[in-house]
Amino acid sequence: MKKLKRSARLVEMTQYLLNRPHTLISLTAFADRYQSAKSSISEDLAIIKEVFEEEGIGQLQTLAGAAGGVKFIPRMAAEASLDIVRRVCRELEQPERVLPGGYLYMTDMLGQPNLLNDVGRIFATAFADRPIDVIMTVETKGIPLAYATASCLNLPVVIVRRDNKVTEGSAVSINYVSGSNKRIQTMSLARRALKEQSRVLIIDDFMKAGGTVQGMMDLLHEFNATVAGVGVFVESGEVGTEDRLLEDYVSLAKLTAVDLKTKQTTIVPGNYFDTE
Amino acid sequence: MKKLKRSARLVEMTQYLLNRPHTLISLTAFADRYQSAKSSISEDLAIIKEVFEEEGIGQLQTLAGAAGGVKFIPRMAAEASLDIVRRVCRELEQPERVLPGGYLYMTDMLGQPNLLNDVGRIFATAFADRPIDVIMTVETKGIPLAYATASCLNLPVVIVRRDNKVTEGSAVSINYVSGSNKRIQTMSLARRALKEQSRVLIIDDFMKAGGTVQGMMDLLHEFNATVAGVGVFVESGEVGTEDRLLEDYVSLAKLTAVDLKTKQTTIVPGNYFDTE
Numbered sequence: 001m002k003k004l005k006r007s008a009r010l011v012e013m014t015q016y017l018l019n020r021p022h023t024l025i026s027l028t029a030f031a032d033r034y035q036s037a038k039s040s041i042s043e044d045l046a047i048i049k050e051v052f053e054e055e056g057i058g059q060l061q062t063l064a065g066a067a068g069g070v071k072f073i074p075r076m077a078a079e080a081s082l083d084i085v086r087r088v089c090r091e092l093e094q095p096e097r098v099l100p101g102g103y104l105y106m107t108d109m110l111g112q113p114n115l116l117n118d119v120g121r122i123f124a125t126a127f128a129d130r131p132i133d134v135i136m137t138v139e140t141k142g143i144p145l146a147y148a149t150a151s152c153l154n155l156p157v158v159i160v161r162r163d164n165k166v167t168e169g170s171a172v173s174i175n176y177v178s179g180s181n182k183r184i185q186t187m188s189l190a191r192r193a194l195k196e197q198s199r200v201l202i203i204d205d206f207m208k209a210g211g212t213v214q215g216m217m218d219l220l221h222e223f224n225a226t227v228a229g230v231g232v233f234v235e236s237g238e239v240g241t242e243d244r245l246l247e248d249y250v251s252l253a254k255l256t257a258v259d260l261k262t263k264q265t266t267i268v269p270g271n272y273f274d275t276e
Numbered sequence: 277m278k279k280l281k282r283s284a285r286l287v288e289m290t291q292y293l294l295n296r297p298h299t300l301i302s303l304t305a306f307a308d309r310y311q312s313a314k315s316s317i318s319e320d321l322a323i324i325k326e327v328f329e330e331e332g333i334g335q336l337q338t339l340a341g342a343a344g345g346v347k348f349i350p351r352m353a354a355e356a357s358l359d360i361v362r363r364v365c366r367e368l369e370q371p372e373r374v375l376p377g378g379y380l381y382m383t384d385m386l387g388q389p390n391l392l393n394d395v396g397r398i399f400a401t402a403f404a405d406r407p408i409d410v411i412m413t414v415e416t417k418g419i420p421l422a423y424a425t426a427s428c429l430n431l432p433v434v435i436v437r438r439d440n441k442v443t444e445g446s447a448v449s450i451n452y453v454s455g456s457n458k459r460i461q462t463m464s465l466a467r468r469a470l471k472e473q474s475r476v477l478i479i480d481d482f483m484k485a486g487g488t489v490q491g492m493m494d495l496l497h498e499f500n501a502t503v504a505g506v507g508v509f510v511e512s513g514e515v516g517t518e519d520r521l522l523e524d525y526v527s528l529a530k531l532t533a534v535d536l537k538t539k540q541t542t543i544v545p546g547n548y549f550d551t552e
Contacts, residue, residue, distance in 0.1 A: 008327045011286055011323060011327040014286075014290040015327075018291055018294055047284055051280070107435070111433040113423065113431070117427065140415045140419070151393065156384070159387070168381070192381070
């Protein structure tokens, strides 16, 4: 790269950091990249850090020492997150979203890259400080949420299949009971998709009693992997606490009531926004 | 937003533009956001434009006039794209990726956010100048590619299902013949997922004869929608030209030979890199 003026270097460093979240970049690497003294680079980073933190873009963590450097941690401030989720709740409350059986149509929302990027950043904020190796979801609607989160956390994604496809090689299958309708279903994951001992963050779009998430946890057990966290976009609050299969999860929104006759629903911010 | 110094403003504007690809932002909006004169904003944009273009990040299109403003178009230069695809080809040629039936295991690669972001930018470059309303893919492995592309093009995604889920409402189903193994399969799309007359970019992970893509085209016909383009990550070159169901598509890589005995495969850059 040719030597840049400070103003151009700030632009370049900003895009470089934004494209490499949760990645440690040494001062030396920056100094080499921009053919500049480390002292200049440090000054640049101080400017970027201040803007990122003031504007709620994220943190710029500085690690001192020989192995030191800088790491961009995308974050979404609580207030901005709540604004976004409140907008999601209002949008989800539209009567035409109520489908037969009390399901909620939200596929279109999970198809909007802007919203997904925001939601990914909220999940990435919620789980930023946990040690995680990989993000897992089950097809189909959780996939975009898992990738949006993975993109902010710089982690790979594995997708659990509801069938066992020939293009995946040998796989582990389990049966699980979907908590809400008591049907027995199958999910499977390719043997080579997940290393043993992995610490796994589970992300899904909707959770009723939690049978599907519980199924993924059982599958993880088969891989000697552990659950590092569970994040769901919308949880159904219509499930009694005694029927809920898991307790430790983060939800961004909560469906508290569905009136099938009037098609009125009530959706409120989820437990991520609970203040003790 | 409080008034920023030029250096801080450059950082903020860079992140603002990067997060809003293919979105027209008026000079007035920037001037208001940063409480700065339009002349200062124009100077900042000139610096950002030069860095983005020199470093191959993308274009900053300036539109003059009352409705004018600036638009960030993510691009990946041909040389950088070819480097990435060559690395993908080498990685895909590993013998342990050959599965029974001559399938190629590439699910892990489609789980890496960094690679997906790169591939998304390549597809976004390939289709940047076509009028497109929505990106379509079929579950499951094409989904991350579709989102990565959509994120760069600022477009929504619709996902065609291989079943007809209760949570989607009324849907249109079609049968199609998978060209490679001649089996009849079903795919469906929720009625409300796609507006009539939409111009649709189809993205998928793998194409053999093109039966699945042809199925999506037939489905589009049911919605009075049109095909704006077809992009596939890897195409199989083992299909004779006379068996190929479609001609107008962009492929990033091409599987030219699979030896099931030795598990040797040959994968080369796809037709996107063809030079006439």
